[in-house]
Amino acid sequence: xxxxDVIVIGAGLSGICALHTLSExxxxxxxxxxxxxxxxxxxxxWAFFKYPGFRNDSSMFTFGFSFNPWSKTKHVVxxxxxxxxxxxxxxKFDLRQYIKTNTAVTKCDFSTKTGKWTVTTNDKTYVASxxxxxxxxxxxxxxxxxxxxxxSEFTSNGGIIMHSQFWDESLSLKDKTVSIIGSGATAITIxxxxxxxxxxxxxxxxxxxxxxxxxxxxxxxxSKIVLSVFPSYxxxxxxxxxxxxxxxxxxxxTWFPSLARAGIKTAAFFSLNVSSGDFRxxxxxxxxxxxxxxxxxLCLSPDNDFYSSVTKPNCKVYTSRIKRFNSKGIELLDxxxxxxxxxxxxxxxxxxxxxxxxxxxxxxxxxxxxxxMYKSYHPSSIPNLFVLTGYLNSSWTLRVELTMDYVGRIxxxxxxxRLDFCYPVFDDKDKLADLLGxxxxxxxxxKGLMPQQGKGSPWKMWQNYARDWWEMxxxxxxxxxxxxxxxxxxxxxKLNYAEKRKAQGRGNLKRRPRHKMSIFE
Numbered sequence: 001x002x003x004x005d006v007i008v009i010g011a012g013l014s015g016i017c018a019l020h021t022l023s024e025x026x027x028x029x030x031x032x033x034x035x036x037x038x039x040x041x042x043x044x045x046w047a048f049f050k051y052p053g054f055r056n057d058s059s060m061f062t063f064g065f066s067f068n069p070w071s072k073t074k075h076v077v078x079x080x081x082x083x084x085x086x087x088x089x090x091x092k093f094d095l096r097q098y099i100k101t102n103t104a105v106t107k108c109d110f111s112t113k114t115g116k117w118t119v120t121t122n123d124k125t126y127v128a129s130x131x132x133x134x135x136x137x138x139x140x141x142x143x144x145x146x147x148x149x150x151x152s153e154f155t156s157n158g159g160i161i162m163h164s165q166f167w168d169e170s171l172s173l174k175d176k177t178v179s180i181i182g183s184g185a186t187a188i189t190i191x192x193x194x195x196x197x198x199x200x201x202x203x204x205x206x207x208x209x210x211x212x213x214x215x216x217x218x219x220x221x222x223s224k225i226v227l228s229v230f231p232s233y234x235x236x237x238x239x240x241x242x243x244x245x246x247x248x249x250x251x252x253x254t255w256f257p258s259l260a261r262a263g264i265k266t267a268a269f270f271s272l273n274v275s276s277g278d279f280r281x282x283x284x285x286x287x288x289x290x291x292x293x294x295x296x297x298l299c300l301s302p303d304n305d306f307y308s309s310v311t312k313p314n315c316k317v318y319t320s321r322i323k324r325f326n327s328k329g330i331e332l333l334d335x336x337x338x339x340x341x342x343x344x345x346x347x348x349x350x351x352x353x354x355x356x357x358x359x360x361x362x363x364x365x366x367x368x369x370x371x372x373m374y375k376s377y378h379p380s381s382i383p384n385l386f387v388l389t390g391y392l393n394s395s396w397t398l399r400v401e402l403t404m405d406y407v408g409r410i411x412x413x414x415x416x417x418r419l420d421f422c423y424p425v426f427d428d429k430d431k432l433a434d435l436l437g438x439x440x441x442x443x444x445x446x447k448g449l450m451p452q453q454g455k456g457s458p459w460k461m462w463q464n465y466a467r468d469w470w471e472m473x474x475x476x477x478x479x480x481x482x483x484x485x486x487x488x489x490x491x492x493x494k495l496n497y498a499e500k501r502k503a504q505g506r507g508n509l510k511r512r513p514r515h516k517m518s519i520f521e
Contacts (some may be wrong), residue, residue: 010134011037011039012044038104053193076216089381115420135355150325216302374424
């Protein structure tokens with residue numbers, strides 16, 4: 001068995017961020033680490049999805065890493081560019097040496113006797129002191145795939161059904177009619193791409209979502225001045241501008257939902273640029289959601305691509321529930337029948353915490369749903385497990401970087417003070433809430449699978465970058481909730497000032513007695 005300090009599970013965006021932080025931490029304390037990636041290449045989501053138009057839905061200035069800022073003015077880009085950026089980052093910081101592909105983790109067991117994780121994979125067994133889970137939270141193999149009556153009738157007559165998560169790139173769409181089922185980010189992305197290729201497209205949505213138009217390129221007059229005056233720091237300034245722009249937009253939407261709703265609705269109306277016809281007469285039905293902004297994620301329409309596409313003659317929008325499929329296509333509950341050749345399910349994800357890995361402590365199974373997340377990253381009462389989860393209302397990367405910076409501080413403390421374990425204790429079972437806090441379909445369907453959150457710090461998952469930055473960057477590691485200790489003595493080590501100086505190589509002062517605390521209550 002190979003023994004390491006840290007095992008990172010996954011080599012997508014979160015895993016790459018984790019590796020970079022660990023490589024930086026390695027400069028201060030001895031640290032061995034490895035990322036285990038189940039697929040044959042790195043990139044996670046950005047190497048997996050293949051559907052037309054696949055792109056980011058937040059600015060690359062914030063979705064990119066702070067340690068390797070996005071340096072192109074076009075900041076809404078296709079998935080292939082993001083995949084290339086991730087590979088470039090890995091090579092730039094020499095991280096590929098820490099990645100092992102084609103290695104799927106199946107089980108992780110923590111021993112309270114040794115203070116180590118035993119990590120079982122399809123290849124070999126590893127032993128590690130800490131695990132960083134960078135698996136994301138959805139199931140790569142099983143998307144949400146609702147069933148309808150008449151499916152076999154449709155397929156037996158030559159109809160084709162596929163899910164966007166498993167797009168068939170070999171399939172020719174020439175002279176075909178494609179019907180997209182769904183109204184989320186995936187559907188909003190696929191539609192403009194197919195319409196621009198001349199494909200006849202139908203969008204079938206049960207209810208509309210908020211779609212916000214935004215320029216895909218930072219090439220306005222002010223941006224050009226910034227780049228000319230600050231050629232070395234211009235893109236970093238863009239990053240901070242988009243961080244705070246997104247933060248204040250979310251704040252405005254949640255505090256003034258009626259005004260935000262009216263503003264987005266007005267922007268959408270003028271983006272359609274129609275004065276008559278179906279969209280003007282049925283505008284509310286097709287483009288006005290029933291919920292307030294940011295109760296679900298907002299969708300992005302870069303350069304107004306979605307709104308300009310739905311008004312073209314080869315595109316039509318239907319807002320109704322599906323009754324059944326038939327030999328020709330789809331029957332809606334409102335009585336309409338849509339003839340189609342190909343049905344594309346853009347119906348969303350299935351949640352899967354920790355990548356579905358079996359998690360045990362001393363052989364006893366631990367379900368993520370039975371835990372509460374401490375500072376959005378550490379499941380309660382499970383030692384030495386750090387889970388990376390991003391924002392829902394902003395770029396995923398922002399919280400992942402904050403979390404890994406905090407984890408880096410934790411690892412330095414434990415190495416310098418010769419500690420073996422850390423775990424948070426949640427003792428207020430009456431104050432629980434669902435972890436993600438949104439009412440998107442995939443979140444509602446996954447209720448009961450994900451860890452929970454509390455209703456206040458440090459147990460609440462704030463969708464607030466400013467607050468998280470303060471807590472994760474300036475907050476003390478010794479907050480009374482996170483327990484640190486050693487395996488040998490079964491005691492918690494609390495080093496005094498003299499011991500801290502010695503651990504940091506700054507003196508050899510006399511030690512004081514250690515305070516005792518039982519572990520793993």
